[in-house]
Amino acid sequence: MATLTTTPPSQSSTTAYKRKPLTIAKKRQYRAAYLFVLPFFVLFLGTIIVPLGYAGYISFFRKQLVGGVSFAGLDNYTRALTDTDFLTSVARMGLFLVVQVPVMLALSLFFALALDSGMTRLSKFIRLGIFVPYAVPSVVAALMWGYLYGRDFGPFAQFAELLNLPAPPFLTDQFMLFSIVNIVNWEFIGYNMIIIYAALRSIPTELFEAARVDGATEKRIAWSIKIPAVRPALILTVIFSVIGTFQLFNEPNLLRSIAPTVIDNSYTPNLYAYSLAFINQDANYAAAIAFLLGILIMALSYAVQLWNQRKENQS
């Protein structure tokens, strides 16, 4: 919801809604409107609202081998907030965010500006080349990079061997996070580039034609006119990165098969919730973790929004 403040739906100007007895025509219109909304809303309830309510409900219970299910109050939540596995995984994603988002934003913005400036040849090929990872499922992306990183037949290890160097330590404890950062960047830079590029294309040309006449350089125009103009698009990419990062699952889960000692069950919060639900069979605690994670993500996205609005008000 918070993201949408940047993109308000254009207000429809229906005939003024006045309190008066309903005509038959009005009634008919209401009926039609409900009919149009109904199919979506039934499924919306069944796959979003009810599951949320159900998960919220069971997160207040615990299941024991002896005594069955019993009410636990906030126990699952206090347990989560003192659970070092969970807290470590959240902190790890915080670090991931700090490393990954600036790199991704800087590169997508740079690529978009470079393509928009019209100063590159082959720009159509370049744009498509950078964008094409979007069409690759994250499972396949993680598989490919996993093989590339690997010692068995990864080209980097092969190069190193050729030069009599030790194999690069992509999949070690120390570098794994950065290896995943690289995969995520590979998947999403082109995508964000296109979003920013589309925003750049919609800036009215007059804005910088005037600056150009006044002798401003391309760099100056990019910095003072183009970047501020695509700010909403940038904020959106930040928010979606926050959402994506804290939900990280596919890439670490795939890499786990080649580096089982580095990536454990609680490497990311989502991996942890998954293993709680399906390996430990502790659905109640998993539901509490999923809830906390959702709240954290929403709070962070909201914080980004607020920060953006304050900045906008200042300037």
Next chain:
Amino acid sequence: MSTLTDAEVDVARRPSTSGFIGKEPRQRTSVLLTVIMLACAAYFLFPLYWLLVASTKSNADLFSTFGLWFADFSLMENLKTVFTFQDGIFSQWVLNSLLYSVVSAVGASILATAAGYAFAKYEFPGGKALFSIILGAIMIPTTALAIPTYLLFARAELTDTYWAIILPSLVSPFGVYLMRVYAADAVDYSLIEAARCDGVGEIRIFFTVALRLLVPGAVTVLLFTLVATWNNYFLPLIMLNSPEKFPLPVGLAQWQSTAAGGSGSQALFSTVITGSLVSIIPLVIAFLFLQRFWQSGLSTGGVKA
């Protein structure tokens, strides 16, 4: 999921800007910038190039020859293994992926179009409240939602069925938001009023007058849902147990963990690699079409604004 909404945000935003402003290409090009950009594009294409090369190698050559250049050409043998391994379950996965993504995409875009149209063009009691609930749902993280959905579906004995994947994929709150924005501009009130004066019923107005105008927006929702469902891994992973119901990502991931599991199953690596290549080809093709539709959807929205 978040990637899906990303794109839609952009599309949705479009009508509010003043549309495409054509820019004349400038003459000055920079060799340095071109070289830098080509190098960057090479980074993005590099894993795909490697995948292409690796899928032409036998499993033994994979380990014994240099990864970035071709050895003996065994693509055909690899393809044969991909489609015959485990009684040819791979083709089942392809069909499942197609089924899940096509049904979900068509369904999601129909549902979103009808609902978005109603929210844009009718003022009805409770409409505003319903719409804000749907907007709020956009921010709910999809994977955090997947486990609750699983728990509920397990209760309803819906897990390990095709419905377990299709039902959640049919619901695109962002699609509704997008279609509301789109319908607000694309369908003119005068058209609806004129039809009403002619005595046409509301439902018929939707199908005969509005739907035609809503198609570009609906196609956008359709294509993004298609890609998102085709690529979805987490939901089918938790919902499905039977390999014959897996979509491609879950199947490939399972082969991979068998291959990496080591002893005796090493011959699987070339199969996983070739399977990965096969699984991205339809998407890359669909994606090229998607781009064209995406842009036409965008510019139509822009003109109408």
